[in-house]
Amino acid sequence: MLLLFETLFASALLFSFGCNAFLQKETSCDSRVFALKPDHILQSHVIVTSLVHDEFECQLSCLSNDTCESFNVLPNKPSHNRICELNNATRHDKPKDLKWKKGSSHYSPVQGSRVTSLSDSEMQANNGKCHPDYKGKKCLTPKLGRYSHLPAHSCKHIRDSGDSRGDGEYWIDPEKTGKPIKVFCDMTTKEGGWLLVFNVVVEDSKPLPTIAAQDSYRKIDTFRSNGLFLTNNSLNELRKFLAFTQMRFHCHKPGKRTFHVATIINSTGEAVIQFFTGQTAQMPTSCGSFIPLPDDNSTLAGECASWGKENGTFHVGKWSYQGYKELSEVLAVIENKAHWLILPPRWECDDWVWPSNLAPPAGSFWKIYVR
Numbered sequence: 153m154l155l156l157f158e159t160l161f162a163s164a165l166l167f168s169f170g171c172n173a174f175l176q177k178e179t180s181c182d183s184r185v186f187a188l189k190p191d192h193i194l195q196s197h198v199i200v201t202s203l204v205h206d207e208f209e210c211q212l213s214c215l216s217n218d219t220c221e222s223f224n225v226l227p228n229k230p231s232h233n234r235i236c237e238l239n240n241a242t243r244h245d246k247p248k249d250l251k252w253k254k255g256s257s258h259y260s261p262v263q264g265s266r267v268t269s270l271s272d273s274e275m276q277a278n279n280g281k282c283h284p285d286y287k288g289k290k291c292l293t294p295k296l297g298r299y300s301h302l303p304a305h306s307c308k309h310i311r312d313s314g315d316s317r318g319d320g321e322y323w324i325d326p327e328k329t330g331k332p333i334k335v336f337c338d339m340t341t342k343e344g345g346w347l348l349v350f351n352v353v354v355e356d357s358k359p360l361p362t363i364a365a366q367d368s369y370r371k372i373d374t375f376r377s378n379g380l381f382l383t384n385n386s387l388n389e390l391r392k393f394l395a396f397t398q399m400r401f402h403c404h405k406p407g408k409r410t411f412h413v414a415t416i417i418n419s420t421g422e423a424v425i426q427f428f429t430g431q432t433a434q435m436p437t438s439c440g441s442f443i444p445l446p447d448d449n450s451t452l453a454g455e456c457a458s459w460g461k462e463n464g465t466f467h468v469g470k471w472s473y474q475g476y477k478e479l480s481e482v483l484a485v486i487e488n489k490a491h492w493l494i495l496p497p498r499w500e501c502d503d504w505v506w507p508s509n510l511a512p513p514a515g516s517f518w519k520i521y522v523r
């Protein structure tokens with residue numbers, strides 16, 4: 153009995169420390185995770201409409217607007233864009249306004265993820281179910297990564313603990329020193345647990361992203377800036393704390409191809425990580441270092457033996473390009489055919505752009521994750 157009381161008290165204390173009940177809209181104290189309702193939209197609560205490339209971009213837009221409670225993503229044929237509608241209500245607030253609409257998607261926060269103060273009874277089992285942010289027999293154990301005072305070690309840690317609630321923002325503390333950061337975790341692609349460390353997105357009617365390599369890994373909490381990337385040294389700093397064993401590379405230009413591969417967990421894949429974290433200057437072998445993901449339809453992934461340039465020779469079957477050592481610059485190259493490179497004014501994803509200063513279309517993106 154005494155033990156139970158103490159646990160309850162400790163949880164409640166922890167909770168009020170992390171989230172002030174008076175700050176109802178304080179998004180820094182919670183992190184929202186959205187659940188998908190396919191073939192539905194929430195009607196009559198739209199506050200902002202914009203064009204986006206994908207669900208991810210619409211989600212970022214919702215996360216950065218304090219009034220946004222949920223969002224709809226609608227197709228926009230024949231254009232490659234999609235329509236992003238931000239709503240000021242959720243489907244839990246307004247179930248009657250949730251309407252069937254084939255091909256559209258509605259996303260509302262997982263119920264309860266914005267609750268900022270909980271009574272003891274809410275924390276405990278309710279009809280055999282815990283509050284969604286809590287788990288355990290008595291529902292007294294908060295889930296990892298939901299609150300800044302209970303960060304996880306990594307996105308993979310959250311996935312492995314069974315505390316994942318889909319793609320979205322989570323708190324992690326890679327150094328385990330009580331200085332957590334809020335990051336983006338992809339929990340659905342290829343078994344999930346992926347931490348976003350590089351995010352370059354070209355947005356409609358906005359200037360091209362400002363490219364400035366960050367020399368502290370902690371800047372991964374600026375993923376919403378659409379111009380996030382890390383230097384080889386800061387990625388190495390992150391690796392010291394997280395010991396990630398895989399990298400995943402994903403780029404796309406609307407109307408063109410998708411390059412989407414993950415490194416293999418063996419010494420060929422490891423050599424790629426070592427190179428891009430600046431642990432070695434040996435250019436890594438391309439063939440046998442990665443596997444393509446199901447949506448990959450790139451030239452690069454199909455012709456690994458033709459990658460690279462080393463000692464003045466092209467088609468050497470290596471990642472990167474002689475003279476370049478940064479992930480952000482030249483990742484992979486098939487001479488004058490298919491490149492992943494970001495060297496403004498050049499922005500290439502599995503293509504070769506000529507004249508080289510042609511701007512990439514809105515919706516183009518380059519993303520890198522680690523796990």
Ligand SMILES: *[C@@H]1O[C@H](CO)[C@@H](O)[C@H](O)[C@H]1NC(C)=O
Pocket residue numbers: 196197198199240
């Ligand atoms: C939500 O947005 C609608 C417009 O779609 C507006 O009429 C309504 O007043 C807003 N409600 C709140 C609570 O802001």
Ligand SMILES: *[C@@H]1O[C@H](CO)[C@@H](O)[C@H](O)[C@H]1NC(C)=O
Pocket residue numbers: 199200216217218219220
């Ligand atoms: C956030 O939503 C409000 C409407 O509630 C809108 O006026 C404002 O432009 C939005 N901000 C952004 C950055 O989209």
Ligand SMILES: *[C@@H]1O[C@H](CO)[C@@H](O)[C@H](O)[C@H]1NC(C)=O
Pocket residue numbers: 404406407408409410447449
């Ligand atoms: C490649 O896949 C993308 C979607 O990931 C699609 O939009 C594009 O049309 C495909 N391109 C080719 C050449 O198949």
Ligand SMILES: *[C@@H]1O[C@H](CO)[C@@H](O)[C@H](O)[C@H]1NC(C)=O
Pocket residue numbers: 384385429430431432433477478
């Ligand atoms: C990291 O990248 C920089 C260029 O920005 C390069 O000078 C340096 O040699 C690289 N580090 C290693 C260990 O390769």
Ligand SMILES: *[C@@H]1O[C@H](CO)[C@@H](O)[C@H](O)[C@H]1NC(C)=O
Pocket residue numbers: 416418419420421439440441
């Ligand atoms: C790593 O795995 C890939 C795919 O199975 C294979 O092609 C490659 O040879 C492996 N590397 C080593 C060093 O075994």
Ligand SMILES: *[C@@H]1O[C@H](CO)[C@@H](O)[C@H](O)[C@H]1NC(C)=O
Pocket residue numbers: 462463465468
């Ligand atoms: C380039 O030269 C280095 C050092 O001599 C050597 O290790 C590497 O195998 C050479 N690469 C190619 C593709 O010939």
